[in-house]
Amino acid sequence: MKTPVVAHPPRRSSPAAPGRETPAVQDRSTDAYRRLRNEIVSGGFHPNERLVEADLAIRLDAGRSAIRAALVRLDQEGLVTREPNRGARVRLVSDREALEIEEVRVILEQLIVRHAAQRVSATDLRDLRRSIVRMRERLAQGDPMGYSGLNAEFHQRIWAIADHGTAGRLLANLKSQSIRFQYRTILRPGRTASSLREHEAIVEALAGRDPDASEAAMRQHLRHVVETLKWAIDAQRHQPIWLPGGASSIASDPG
Amino acid sequence: MKTPVVAHPPRRSSPAAPGRETPAVQDRSTDAYRRLRNEIVSGGFHPNERLVEADLAIRLDAGRSAIRAALVRLDQEGLVTREPNRGARVRLVSDREALEIEEVRVILEQLIVRHAAQRVSATDLRDLRRSIVRMRERLAQGDPMGYSGLNAEFHQRIWAIADHGTAGRLLANLKSQSIRFQYRTILRPGRTASSLREHEAIVEALAGRDPDASEAAMRQHLRHVVETLKWAIDAQRHQPIWLPGGASSIASDPG
DNA sequence: GTTCGCGGGATTGTCGACAATATTAGGCAT
DNA sequence: ATGCCTAATATTGTCGACAATCCCGCGAAC
Numbered sequence: 001m002k003t004p005v006v007a008h009p010p011r012r013s014s015p016a017a018p019g020r021e022t023p024a025v026q027d028r029s030t031d032a033y034r035r036l037r038n039e040i041v042s043g044g045f046h047p048n049e050r051l052v053e054a055d056l057a058i059r060l061d062a063g064r065s066a067i068r069a070a071l072v073r074l075d076q077e078g079l080v081t082r083e084p085n086r087g088a089r090v091r092l093v094s095d096r097e098a099l100e101i102e103e104v105r106v107i108l109e110q111l112i113v114r115h116a117a118q119r120v121s122a123t124d125l126r127d128l129r130r131s132i133v134r135m136r137e138r139l140a141q142g143d144p145m146g147y148s149g150l151n152a153e154f155h156q157r158i159w160a161i162a163d164h165g166t167a168g169r170l171l172a173n174l175k176s177q178s179i180r181f182q183y184r185t186i187l188r189p190g191r192t193a194s195s196l197r198e199h200e201a202i203v204e205a206l207a208g209r210d211p212d213a214s215e216a217a218m219r220q221h222l223r224h225v226v227e228t229l230k231w232a233i234d235a236q237r238h239q240p241i242w243l244p245g246g247a248s249s250i251a252s253d254p255g
Numbered sequence: 256m257k258t259p260v261v262a263h264p265p266r267r268s269s270p271a272a273p274g275r276e277t278p279a280v281q282d283r284s285t286d287a288y289r290r291l292r293n294e295i296v297s298g299g300f301h302p303n304e305r306l307v308e309a310d311l312a313i314r315l316d317a318g319r320s321a322i323r324a325a326l327v328r329l330d331q332e333g334l335v336t337r338e339p340n341r342g343a344r345v346r347l348v349s350d351r352e353a354l355e356i357e358e359v360r361v362i363l364e365q366l367i368v369r370h371a372a373q374r375v376s377a378t379d380l381r382d383l384r385r386s387i388v389r390m391r392e393r394l395a396q397g398d399p400m401g402y403s404g405l406n407a408e409f410h411q412r413i414w415a416i417a418d419h420g421t422a423g424r425l426l427a428n429l430k431s432q433s434i435r436f437q438y439r440t441i442l443r444p445g446r447t448a449s450s451l452r453e454h455e456a457i458v459e460a461l462a463g464r465d466p467d468a469s470e471a472a473m474r475q476h477l478r479h480v481v482e483t484l485k486w487a488i489d490a491q492r493h494q495p496i497w498l499p500g501g502a503s504s505i506a507s508d509p510g
Numbered sequence: 511g512t513t514c515g516c517g518g519g520a521t522t523g524t525c526g527a528c529a530a531t532a533t534t535a536g537g538c539a540t
Numbered sequence: 541a542t543g544c545c546t547a548a549t550a551t552t553g554t555c556g557a558c559a560a561t562c563c564c565g566c567g568a569a570c
């Protein structure tokens with residue numbers, strides 16, 4: 001085999017995506033990954049629940065190969081743990097780790113919003129303001145779950161504006177790991193209202209295209225988020241566990 | 256199948272590793288992963304070089320399954336790209352992306368050194384100072400490559416002190432992606448000497464157990480690193496490419 | 511000369527079977 | 541009842557074979 005010194009780039013280069021990330025494969029195999037990931041992130045499994053390849057293959061109607069690949073990916077992604085010859089489990093992130101994740105998230109979001117402030121367009125601002133309006137509606141309706149979804153969308157919109165692939169990818173990843181905790185923070189009384197105000201402040205800072213102000217507004221916001229997270233963790237420590245998918249107790253492994 | 260509400264933790268829980276990360280499998284399968292990863296990170300392949308599963312299986316003396324799993328992992332890790340039905344290539348990180356990565360690295364290192372300042376022990380400080388001494392030796396010997404290795408070790412030591420698993424993992428990952436660029440930054444004349452001084456400042460700040468001072472020292476250091484990286488990128492744009500593993504030219508794909 | 515279509519070869523994706531390993535259950539001695 | 545050894549079961553890890561897909565070159569039509 002001749003060894004070329006510099007290999008050619010892929011032939012079918014992407015049509016018009018210069019600095020873009022891997023939109024990943026659209027294989028039938030990888031939608032098994034996507035669905036499994038979704039089920040895990042959205043709480044379809046319990047923490048530490050075993051993920052048996054054969055079962056998943058049936059449940060997701062995919063081959064074991066596909067499941068295996070998905071598990072390897074999810075392991076690398078931090079959503080499951082795999083031990084040799086002992087299979088995979090959905091990874092339980094500890095309280096401490098949740099705080100670590102949030103800590104990293106804080107600084108990444110600051111970095112990102114700073115970039116966003118330098119690139120935000122009029123259209124972007126319009127979209128952000130629309131997001132705010134919809135959030136206000138949810139708040140008025142007393143729909144904290146709906147608000148939470150819009151909240152995530154709001155932040156993702158800022159990531160998109162910032163166009164910082166590296167930070168964006170890391171943030172998305174971290175968020176999916178700690179999502180179980182995010183659920184709990186919703187429950188704090190009055191949090192939604194102040195969150196909305198903080199979001200408004202961020203948008204205004206972005207509108208001024210002021211990186212420092214934007215970062216400050218974001219920091220302010222995230223400081224409260226961290227605070228709320230700590231509150232949620234403490235509350236959970238003193239109260240019966242509540243899980244989105246059912247009642248709570250300790251049960252043995254199936255089988 | 257009965258559905259337990261909360262699954263049991265793994266039986267053979269780790270002996271004494273509370274908040275620790277996955278030391279990962281020690282399978283024979285996963286050392287294929289490790290070796291492939293090593294070869295990529297240490298420049299055994301050219302950017303964009305095709306990674307044919309069958310070839311790798313022979314080269315690493317492993318089954319195609321193992322290679323496949325390794326490629327999936329490395330894809331998720333950002334070291335290779337995989338396109339459906341078109342195989343894997345070692346991922347080429349663009350100049351822009353290298354800067355993005357460094358940008359994220361800066362803030363993560365700041366976060367970490369801040370933690371380290373609050374936890375550093377006398378033993379840690381002794382080890383750090385020994386690192387400095389050895390770096391000084393390499394500098395005196397005019398051995399920038401050796402210095403670079405110790406440099407990496409120095410930073411990793413700080414990660415260990417900080418004991419921030421999340422940030423540490425992200426940093427390790429980012430570093431492996433941008434390692435090709437790190438090589439070039441070594442070449443800047445006089446950089447090694449100032450780098451050493453900056454490292455000394457970091458150690459002193461850590462010795463004072465002062466988070467703010469430590470972060471400031473680290474920021475100072477990394478500002479220069481980013482500067483050097485930009486210099487290296489510019490230099491590379493105007494000079495013939497130099498690759499650690501061989502001469503430079505453009506050649507076609509093999510076959 | 512250029513474009514289009516069509517094999518041929520190379521490579522990946524997937525399935526099934528089997529080996530390797532861990533986990534559980536049962537029996538036996540104490 | 542407890543603890544230990546062994547058999548049985550469940551599950552993962554690996555291999556080989558084959559189908560699916562892509563890439564490339566060749567030749568025909570225009």
